[in-house]
Amino acid sequence: MNNIYPANSLNIERAIETLQNGELIGLPTETVYGLGGDATRDDVVAKIFATKNRPNFNPLISHVTGLEMASKYGVFDEIALKIAEKFWQGPLTIVVPKNNAGVCDLACAGLETIAIRAPNHPVAQEIISGFGKPIAAPSANVSGSISPTSARDVAAELGDKLGVIIDGGDCIVGLESTVVGVFDGEIHLLRKGFFTAADIEKAIGKRVLTPSLNDENAPKSPGMLLRHYSPKTPMILNAESADEDEVFLAFGKVPTGVKGAFIQLSESQNLTEVAANLYRAMRNADLQNPKTIKVAHIPNVGLGEAINDRLVRAAGTI
Numbered sequence: 001m002n003n004i005y006p007a008n009s010l011n012i013e014r015a016i017e018t019l020q021n022g023e024l025i026g027l028p029t030e031t032v033y034g035l036g037g038d039a040t041r042d043d044v045v046a047k048i049f050a051t052k053n054r055p056n057f058n059p060l061i062s063h064v065t066g067l068e069m070a071s072k073y074g075v076f077d078e079i080a081l082k083i084a085e086k087f088w089q090g091p092l093t094i095v096v097p098k099n100n101a102g103v104c105d106l107a108c109a110g111l112e113t114i115a116i117r118a119p120n121h122p123v124a125q126e127i128i129s130g131f132g133k134p135i136a137a138p139s140a141n142v143s144g145s146i147s148p149t150s151a152r153d154v155a156a157e158l159g160d161k162l163g164v165i166i167d168g169g170d171c172i173v174g175l176e177s178t179v180v181g182v183f184d185g186e187i188h189l190l191r192k193g194f195f196t197a198a199d200i201e202k203a204i205g206k207r208v209l210t211p212s213l214n215d216e217n218a219p220k221s222p223g224m225l226l227r228h229y230s231p232k233t234p235m236i237l238n239a240e241s242a243d244e245d246e247v248f249l250a251f252g253k254v255p256t257g258v259k260g261a262f263i264q265l266s267e268s269q270n271l272t273e274v275a276a277n278l279y280r281a282m283r284n285a286d287l288q289n290p291k292t293i294k295v296a297h298i299p300n301v302g303l304g305e306a307i308n309d310r311l312v313r314a315a316g317t318i
């Protein structure tokens with residue numbers, strides 16, 4: 001594809017110029033690829049929503065180089081500071097009260113809070129620091145579809161709508177960042193991700209509140225639509241068999257009841273490997289046009305919680 005550019009210094013410069021011109025880029029991060037634009041400009045953020053076909057009430061994450069830049073745009077209390085110090089740069093987003101320093105209202109969907117993340121991907125870091133302002137970036141897929149974990153995936157989702165996609169290799173994490181909100185001295189888990197509530201509790205020494213889906217009063221992440229991250233093919237979870245016209249996503253040994261094609265999520269049953277492979281596997285399974293995508297049982301422990309969260313949403317069984 002001629003809009004995919006390898007991440008050398010010339011092309012990183014090209015990406016920065018594209019952002020300065022108010023245009024969008026496909027941007028690698030360690031979690032998934034982002035559809036990035038100037039977070040301070042309403043017209044640019046509107047373009048992000050239009051390109052993704054995303055409902056406007058969904059606020060976006062502002063990507064920064066680190067805490068120094070983040071502090072200009074969000075109000076970090078002691079707890080939020082501690083979380084940023086422990087987990088940045090990395091696959092964790094912190095929602096804090098917004099400072100009126102320039103991130104546009106549309107990026108925050110008119111909320112008084114702002115979601116901020118400092119990715120640890122070196123290419124993302126170079127682009128943000130060269131641009132010098134926060135980059136609003138949702139995952140670079142059409143709303144409701146599977147998040148892209150390679151530059152090719154971005155091109156497959158949005159290629160004709162994007163002039164510049166920077167190829168920073170396959171995403172190492174493969175799942176969107178963990179999102180926590182820090183409000184009124186409490187930490188709320190808003191989206192499961194690479195870092196678990198237990199990881200955060202251990203590092204910060206404070207309880208992480210996990211909102212129940214049934215709790216009306218619990219703070220929610222507006223982006224947590226029930227059906228999300230979906231392939232076009234129906235999915236069935238916790239499967240132990242699959243017919244010839246189905247594709248099986250395996251976790252270790254492939255059961256004898258699997259008659260057709262399978263894609264291995266992790267031969268050695270390593271959950272980090274499953275996370276990194278999951279979206280690619282769903283995308284590839286979808287491309288084979290099977291009747292159903294069957295998925296092996298993935299243990300719901302540690303990173304398995306975030307993996308199962310995405311699987312349940314993809315299957316629409318929540």
Ligand code: TXA
Nearest residue numbers: 031034059060113114115138139176177221222223224
């Ligand atoms: O890993 C990631 O986070 C990727 C990469 C590109 O950085 N980005 C990503 O963005 O997943 P997106 O837009 O698909 O998800 C943003 C999430 C949504 O669940 C949204 O509701 C939540 O962050 N969010 C953003 N601002 C918020 C706010 N002010 N309050 C609560 N949740 C917020």
Ligand code: MG
Nearest residue numbers: 138139147176
């Ligand atoms: Mg997304």
